[in-house]
Amino acid sequence: MGTLLLNGTFLFLLSWAGQNNVAKYTSADSVVTVQVEPKQENKPVIILEAFQILDSDGGSAEAILSMDKEGKCYVGKEFIGTITAAGELKSDTGKLLVHLKGNELLSNDGKVVLVIKEDGTISNGSGKDITWGSDGILKNMELSLKIAPVNSKAKRAASLLLYSFFGSTETEVQK
Incomplete structure (x- = not known):
């Protein structure tokens, strides 16, 4: 005993x-x-905080893309899907489209399509990272976009949404 x-x-x-x-x-x-496994912190992969992606040239006052604090994403006012704190982007029907594993964005079939760092920096293997400037403007991209609020903590979510809307999950990142 x-x-x-x-x-x-x-x-x-x-x-x-x-x-x-x-x-x-x-x-x-x-x-x-x-x-004995180490304790896992329940740190979210994606910070869910409302933001808007706007035309930085001022061509439109309306948001091109946006996310609310629950992760619901919109093109204009049309609901297109949801980003979860676990780093998943699901369609409006709930189908998994892409998800983050570490910094790698994986397609639904597990292919690495690009890297999205915690600060929202996008690396597609071309050697020219796409970053959010301190003024909220997306740097090194042909599109003239900016995030509002400028100091958003959800820049990683914005990058995921931006790439998922404008990019293609048919391509793979070249390492």
């Missing part, structure tokens, strides 16, 4: 400490091996 209590206490302490190693405890009548 004392050995069983000691084993249980030892396992509890290992799991509580969040160590990532294999621990062995041997007693006269048993051997216990425990693999």
Whole structure:
């Protein structure tokens, strides 16, 4: 009974400490091996915060693309899909279109289509990254677009939405 209590206490302490190693405890009548996984922070892949992508040349006062705080995305006023905090873009019918795994944007069949960094920088393998400037304007792209609010924390979501709308998931990033 004392050995069983000691084993249980030892396992509890290992799991509580969040160590990532294999621990062995041997007693006269048993051997216990425990693999303890590190605690995962529930840090979102995508920050869900309302934003709009506008024409930076002032040709239109209306948003070209937008996302609300629940991740619902629109072209103009038409609902087109949802971005989740887990980094998934789903169509208006709920079909998975693309998703982020680390910094890689993967098509629904698992092909890497490009890289979107946490700050929203887009790398497509061409050597010319597309970035959001401090003024909110998208740099190194033919389109004249800007994000509002300029200090949005959802630039990664904006890049995902932007690429999904204007880009193609038929291409693969060249590494």
